[in-house]
Amino acid sequence: MPRSSPARPVTIHDVAAAAHVSKSTVSLVLNDSPLIPQDTAQRVRQAAAKLGYVYNRRASQLRGGSSNTIAVVINDLMNPFFAEILVGLERKLVDAGYTVLMAHTNEDVRRQDRVLQTMREQGAAGLLLCPAYGTPSSLPQQVRRWGIPMVVMVRTLGPGSYDFAGADNERGVFEATLHLLDAGHRRIGFLGGQTGIVLEQRLKGYKAALAARKVKPNPALMIASKPNREGGYDTMQALLKTKATAAICYNDVVAFGALAALGERGLRAGADFALVGFDNVLDAAHSNPPLSTVDVHPGQLGEHAAGFLLGRITDPSLARQVYIAEPTLRIRQSA
Known part of the structure; x- marks a missing residue:
């Protein structure tokens, strides 16, 4: 008995033919472009759903040289302070349509270097870094040469034009x-x-x-x-x-x-x-x-850092952005 051939995957061309539009129109609709009229966009989405088409957003990003991934590199995730920063920045980034990819360096500069190279290879749209002890002050310039927007958090790396969010x-x-x-x-x-x-x-x-x-x-x-x-x-x-x-x-x-x-x-x-x-x-x-x-309001610190990065992605020519959290002394029973 002859074996049946595997079903051919549904392509963007199939969706375009079913919706009676061009391939570029389908691509714009699937990327949520405001340029396409609402009735046309609805017709394209209905055709995609009927055919069972699954949009590979990552492949599209690779073709376009862009990404919706933000890399967050934390030096000490065992400390709940950094976890609370992460909650604040993730809330801001997810609301803006980005996916957060987090890595932990455990205060190891060599591990941090490997992580940053991996994030670069993955085409991260931006980078938020709590630098490990011993991070060279030249790192912001290096990342800038990669063409990746970066915000440094918590620990300053000395004088420079990089964006920074920390506390007094x-x-x-x-x-x-x-x-x-x-x-x-x-x-x-x-x-x-x-x-x-x-x-x-x-x-x-x-x-x-x-x-x-x-x-x-x-x-x-x-x-x-x-x-x-x-x-x-x-x-x-x-x-x-x-x-x-x-x-x-x-x-x-x-x-x-x-x-x-x-x-x-x-x-x-x-x-x-x-x-x-x-x-x-x-x-x-x-x-x-x-x-x-x-x-020092760690959640708010994270939100400010994320806001700085979003601003830098939108407009690379922005002047340096700096946020220094004003400390508040909370007197409780221990003192």
């Missing part, structure tokens, strides 16, 4: 430290953080507040660590040996680890020791006790 780290820590000083604390620690411009900015705010109240900085109270829970736990254990009565943490995740160390010692933040975090992630209001923190 120095001001936020200055206000938090001043709050503790005005509450009577004089031995205030700074916990967490290892390197980078963000740490430098936050330490600058910490030292400026001490200077404003004529308190000499004590290196023994500034303890570096990875900016995670384990780092917060370890640095708090070390700080408790110095007779400190309060601490500013590099971020909220470090503060959560510090809370655990206090609890293990039978101490309660707010009653026995004053503790302040940074970022105001969602869990901060629901920790035990609720964590005082510097709110």
